[in-house]
């Protein structure tokens with residue numbers, strides 16, 4: 260039967276009231292990647308958001324220095340995106356994409372391939388960065404098998420890498436806490452050394468000078484395992500979760516050359532660098548290095564509906580398109596791959612990015628951003644500052660015996676006393692504001708950080 264919305268009561272007031280006031284109980288929600296007991300003893304709850312600002316349940320306007328969680332590149336509650344999602348939910352709430360379809364993911368994939376670098380003309384949709392990573396790893400394995408090189412099963416990640424929380428992602432990832440609790444992980448995985456080198460590169464402005472030779476670590480792994488067993492290498496062009504680690508000048512090009520030499524696929528995990536964060540649609544374009552696949556999520560829908568996407572080269576895609584036409588070429592997918600709401604959000608997000616020139620914004624503001632963040636270098640306990648595009652990191656010396664507490668104190672003071680949202684991992688303060696920020700916002704972020712860092716012993 261057709262339900263006429265006109266005949267139903269308006270539930271809007273009820274749900275918006277629930278969303279904007281402090282809940283009565285906090286116990287049942289097991290929060291992800293959080294110190295649950297610490298948080299629940301002093302909650303930080305957002306009620307609404309608009310542009311560069313959040314509003315908390317206690318009515319404070321908080322400047323967003325983190326784009327939510329590296330997601331909201333166009334800022335919050337942008338009208339085009341809001342309207343597209345509202346319209347879509349009332350038009351087509353869900354339709355399957357297994358042996359069925361609806362127009363939006365086809366249209367979106369075409370739009371995305373038009374902004375992707377080079378020959379990455381095919382798009383596989385997921386719901387998150389973690390799913391994008393596991394999808395890309397599976398495609399890499401199945402690709403080699405489809406070409407008769409099924410013995411290429413080894414996957415190479417990098418120390419300090421973060422590739423989400425699926426078993427594939429934590430196996431190739433290189434953050435010990437994300438791995439050590441969860442058993443023996445995927446077999447046949449190895450890791451390159453990371454590229455963070457404070458001794459040689461501390462306080463680099465933009466890409467560090469030293470360390471291109473660290474890419475040669477791949478040659479070491481090829482010697483150890485033999486190239487014929489290695490399917491793919493996955494790296495973040497700029498690592499975020501490990502506390503912002505930049506690629507030394509020339510490093511990514513060298514990695515590409517070594518992969519080419521040995522027939523190894525190169526996957527860039529651009530879950531945080533995609534969609535304008537470093538001044539181009541993708542970091543691959545900014546650094547002029549062409550991967551075989553790119554994994555994305557977050558900025559794809561401006562964070563407002565969960566969605567990820569894997570960009571795949573023609574060569575990889577076409578290797579699957581053989582055999583009988585009625586055969587499923589890749590036994591992989593998610594119920595919500597190409598979900599109508601996510602597609603509508605992504606299309607409106609791409610329009611917003613284009614209309615406001617937001618992919619260029621991180622280049623336009625880069626010098627101002629770099630001047631402002633490097634202005635903090637002489638503050639007490641600051642041991643490194645890193646920046647590229649509209650990404651910034653300030654590394655603090657850990658307190659003896661209490662690592663992480665110094666940056667955490669800066670974080671809570673910024674939030675509770677200064678109405679500024681930053682993010683910390685360990686003793687690194689990481690910044691990734693919406694790309695709509697102005698010079699006045701930049702000044703406020705770093706003025707605030709300067710005095711909070713100075714006062715946090």
Ligand SMILES: Cc1ncc(COP(=O)(O)O)c(C=O)c1O
Nearest residue numbers: 387388389421422423528530531
């Ligand atoms: C580089 C990278 N890959 C993957 C992920 C995982 O994304 P998600 O949390 O959407 O699964 C993240 C999340 O921060 C990320 O930074």
